[in-house]
Amino acid sequence: MKGKRTIPAEQDPRFGALLTAAAQGLALEQEREADRLFEQLGREPEIESSPEHLADMQSLLQKAKHSKRHSGRGRFLLQWAACLALAACVGSVAFPTQAAAVWQQLRSFVYRQYVTHTEIHISAPESEINTGPTADEFAPVRPSYIPEGFVCTEEEQLTILSFIVYERNEQRISFQQMFADGTGIGLDTEDAYTENTQVSGMEALYVEKQTEDSVHRTLLYHDEVYIYLLSADGLPRQELFKIAESVPAV
Amino acid sequence: MLAILMTAAAESGEAEKFTAIYERYHRILLRLACSILKEQQAAEDAVQNAFLNILRNLDKIDEIDCSKTRVFLIVITRRECYKLYNIRREDHLIELGEDLAGPDTVWEEIEQNADGEALREAMLKLSELDRQLLIGKYAYGYRYRELASLFGLSEKNVSVRLLRAKQKIVLLLKGGEGL
Secondary structure (H helix, E strand, O other), X not given: OOHHHHOEXXXXXXXXXXXXXXXXXXXXXXXXXXHHHHHHHHHOOOOOOOHHHHHHHHXXXXXXXXXXXXXXXXXXXXXXXXXXXXXXXXXXHHOOOOOOOOEOOOOEEEEEXXXXXXXXXXXXXXXXXXXXXXXXXXXXXXXXXXXXXXXXXXXXEOOOEEEEEEEEOOEEEEEEEXXXXXXXXXXXXXXXXXXEEEEOOEEEEEEEEEOOOOEEEEEEEEOOOEEEEEEEEOOOHHHHHHHHHOOOOO | OHHHHHHHHHHHHHHHHHHHHHXXXXXXXXXXXXXXXXXXXXXXXXXXXXXXHHHHOHHHOOOOOOHHHHHHHHHXXXXXXXXXXXXXXXXXXXOOOOOOOOOOOEHHHHHHHOOHHHHHHHHHOOOHHHHHHHHHHHHOOOOHHHHHHHHOOOHHHHHHHHHHHHHHHHHHHHOOOOO
């Protein structure tokens, strides 16, 4: 068993198992200690916060209300929830009997910009409804260009949409593709720079928003069948466009 | 209109959570920070930084009124207190260029000493930061990037510290000083 002896003890699975048990024991001890400490601190006389501190904390609470921090999947699900919610809205106004239909030949994407967000509504003539691919014909694509060092960390394909996440240290790129099936999308554009632009000849909306420690850039664009949403934290604008333009045409 | 409503609804859970944490724990954490820093202005700064960190890591808090959350808040607040006064006697950052070669000890050399109690004792001899990193990794299952965000370190630094911490434990189990 000479080969086995070359594994340093700290990398040995048996050490890992013991370490896990010991760490869990210490975690429990800490939790009990934390309970005791909080109980004790709760009994001590109140410290009057300074007005400046209270103002800072109120500002932080406000910031929390507008925070857009989500994990990749959380952010994805939130955006998808946005699509579904807005789909109901658009469908009820423009296509009361066909809200769930999958379309081809979309005729118009309407961008409505508000103070806090931008809504992108999709509408098509009623004659176009049900002429496009069905849900089981969803054909996912992915960018052929991803900046060096990024690795795919999440990937999922659902019935009528797909998403993929790439990460490099603290940087994250997410690419989503969904049927332009009468849904709409709400993008957070509060205090953000927005620009109507094009990606590979397709109409696009570029959003650039400063976050606490980075810049969050989003490109939303569409062809006649799909909507694409490409987002990245801390990636230069030109890189975002390069990624978007590397997505093969459907 | 609906977009903002559903966006707000989806996010309000997080905002409500943060507000609830603030209301439940702010005063207590301020007392904790005051007990460490002995100066209210500094304690307020530390608590504000702690809440900023909490906001960044809100997804790690499932339940507001539970022991795990209280540990989480204590660890973050203490860390912010230490950072504020640059108290790094034990918790100095590891230089990334540092030689990472560790002990070549193999399991058989420490197996007899490596019972749960010995390991617990060895972990208690680590610096608080290293111990919290190990607990976060092995007890709570945090990933490197999550630990990095929690403790204000780079992922590389987290991985180096964890490796070093384990090597220290191995040395301690072997009977050496290790620290």
